[in-house]
Amino acid sequence: MKLIGLRENSWRFLPALILGIIIWVLFKGLDFKQQDPTPQISDFPFPEFSLEDVRTKQIVTLDDLKGQLYIAHVWASWCRICINEHDVLTQIKNKWPYNLLGIVYRDNPDKALSILANKGDPYEYLLNDQAGQLGLSLGLTGTPETFIVDSQGVIRYHHLGALTFLQFENQILPILEQINHE
Amino acid sequence: MSRARKGLYLVILLFCPLLFAMNEIYQFESKTQEQQFYDLIKAFRCVTCPNQNIADSQASVAKAMTDEIYQRLKKGESPQAIQNFLLERYGEYVLYRPPLNKHTWVLWLGPFIIVLVSVLIWGCFFYRVKREAT
Numbered sequence: 001m002k003l004i005g006l007r008e009n010s011w012r013f014l015p016a017l018i019l020g021i022i023i024w025v026l027f028k029g030l031d032f033k034q035q036d037p038t039p040q041i042s043d044f045p046f047p048e049f050s051l052e053d054v055r056t057k058q059i060v061t062l063d064d065l066k067g068q069l070y071i072a073h074v075w076a077s078w079c080r081i082c083i084n085e086h087d088v089l090t091q092i093k094n095k096w097p098y099n100l101l102g103i104v105y106r107d108n109p110d111k112a113l114s115i116l117a118n119k120g121d122p123y124e125y126l127l128n129d130q131a132g133q134l135g136l137s138l139g140l141t142g143t144p145e146t147f148i149v150d151s152q153g154v155i156r157y158h159h160l161g162a163l164t165f166l167q168f169e170n171q172i173l174p175i176l177e178q179i180n181h182e
Numbered sequence: 183m184s185r186a187r188k189g190l191y192l193v194i195l196l197f198c199p200l201l202f203a204m205n206e207i208y209q210f211e212s213k214t215q216e217q218q219f220y221d222l223i224k225a226f227r228c229v230t231c232p233n234q235n236i237a238d239s240q241a242s243v244a245k246a247m248t249d250e251i252y253q254r255l256k257k258g259e260s261p262q263a264i265q266n267f268l269l270e271r272y273g274e275y276v277l278y279r280p281p282l283n284k285h286t287w288v289l290w291l292g293p294f295i296i297v298l299v300s301v302l303i304w305g306c307f308f309y310r311v312k313r314e315a316t
């Protein structure tokens with residue numbers, strides 16, 4: 001009788017157990033840090049484009065980039081985080097010889113240029129993506145974002161948000177060195 | 183503040199959203215095209231601010247998506263082709279109504295399963311209580 005009573009009592013914990021499992025699953029779902037909304041963008045060919053360089057007004061295409069490794073960085077002058085991050089990019093350029101491709105996203109080119117005039121210009125090319133079409137083709141979720149593009153024009157890494165010097169050294173530099181050794 | 187002035191401020195406040203709405207005017211060739219456009223921009227998630235659709239979002243990427251959808255509709259692309267273009271780049275994450283498949287079945291069927299299990303548990307519980315009472 002007591003055994004049956006225990007069994008009946010244990011039934012009452014089942015709803016609590018199920019509720020506990022649901023709460024745990026939902027709580028795990030709150031961990032956004034691990035999720036890249038565009039995971040498929042790595043190892044994806046860099047989209048074809050034909051855009052004006054903000055400085056030279058010359059048309060640049062994907063063929064101009066091929067044959068060299070590029071760090072492509074999407075930014076805009078209206079993006080406060082991008083402006084704060086800019087010093088990191090100039091530091092990277094001063095310390096390592098990698099090519100930087102700037103993509104000015106839906107911005108007034110003159111404002112972007114005035115920031116570079118004040119804070120330094122680390123870019124080999126500075127594309128004017130005024131309509132944001134290259135950004136869409138890249139699966140951009142916001143500014144700033146950084147991509148590693150290998151010499152074949154394939155995206156090998158996609159970083160969301162502002163980059164710190166430490167993140168560059170720990171996450172991006174090893175990938176660049178690995179690509180260099182291939 | 184006089185009643186008339188209060189009334190005036192109220193009218194101005196009421197029309198403020200309209201002023202924002204007037205920022206970008208999209209012209210359409212037909213009512214169907216216009217309907218397709220508004221259906222599409224409500225169906226996609228703003229990837230910068232995930233709790234909004236691109237119709238409501240002021241984010242730059244959402245505006246770029248809206249412009250792209252408009253341009254593609256004007257070129258004669260079907261809503262399905264436009265959806266595929268965005269899906270290819272952003273994955274199912276970009277859809278506010280993800281399709282039912284092996285990754286999303288828990289999302290779609292989970293609530294029904296929870297209700298079913300709850301009803302079963304309560305059923306068993308009441309059955310026992312009733313049996314013990316008699």
